[in-house]
Structure formats: structure tokens, C-alpha cells
Amino acid sequence: MPTYHAKVFVTLKPSILDPQGRTVERALSHLDYANVSGVRVGKYIELTLSGERAEVESQLADIVENVLSNPIMENARWELEAVPMQEGREVAGA
């Protein structure tokens, strides 16, 4: 069965305050990186799905919307990439 590697990016909507990002920004300004602004901290989730592409895509859209993100406060986008058969069991380099 084909295997797909998915990358999911979840970010707070621009109108939502991001205290974690503000904290990072303040820390950076104390470290003399005064030219840094607009720090926003989101989530980056990797997962592997097996199945036919169309089915996997619809599953992933469901998972991203219902499990991995909160559509009220967050935006989410995802990328799907087929895993070549012979590499299906390999682990990406450290």
C-alpha cells in the first residue's frame, strides 16, 4: 500500500495574541537582536499515512481540522509527499 509523509503547519490567526511569541521576542531584544519582530510560535507536525492518495488526502484534511488544530483560533495548512516504496521503513537522518 502506498505510504505518504505529511507535514502540517499550525499557526495562530493573526488577530490572536501570542504570549509565547512575545516572550521570545522580548528575550531576543534583551540579547541585542533588536531588529527582530513579529515572532509567532506555531506547531509543526509530521505524520505518516498509508492508503490511496485521494483517501489519505481527505483523511488528512479531517485530522488537521478536527484533531491537530483549533479552527477558531488557528490556521492550518499541510503538505503531502509520497514515500518511495523502498524507503518506507527508513528513518530520516539525525
Added chain:
Amino acid sequence: MPTYHAKVFVTLKPSILDPQGRTVERALSHLDYANVSGVRVGKYIELTLSGERAEVESQLADIVENVLSNPIMENARWELEAVPMQEGREVAGA
């Protein structure tokens, strides 16, 4: 002064256990997504830097290594993209 938009991806090294990812994976299997595996939860950070490209790149490499990630346990990679001048103050759509 030119402005750059940076995207930083921080992931746990493959050899490090990811309890958050395991929890998501278990939740998904209870929701009948049994074909999902290898869930890893990382961070996705967006920030804006102003300055000349070479300087910004070296700053960003420092920030990613010393502030945004723990190189013992995490891998980090980043992308840098110039912000067109007239859009420098605009906020990305919701």
C-alpha cells in the same frame, strides 16, 4: 532597510521519544485512523528581521541554534524570504 520573513522548523531528533506525538497517534487510532503512524510534534516559528541579507542570515542561524532550539535534542532548519518593500507593514490574511 530590507526586511526578511523567516520560517523556522524545530523537530525532535529521531532518537528522542516524543510523548506528545505518541498521544496524538493514540488518539487518532481511537478515532479509527489506524493507518496513521510516526506522529512527531515540533515547533514552527515565524519571525521578521530587518537588515542586510548576509547579516540577517548569520543572526538567524545564531537565534535558531541558541534561542529557538536545543541542539542536543532537536534538529532545526530555517527558510528566509525577502519581504517586498511595499508589503513590509502589511499583515498576512487571516
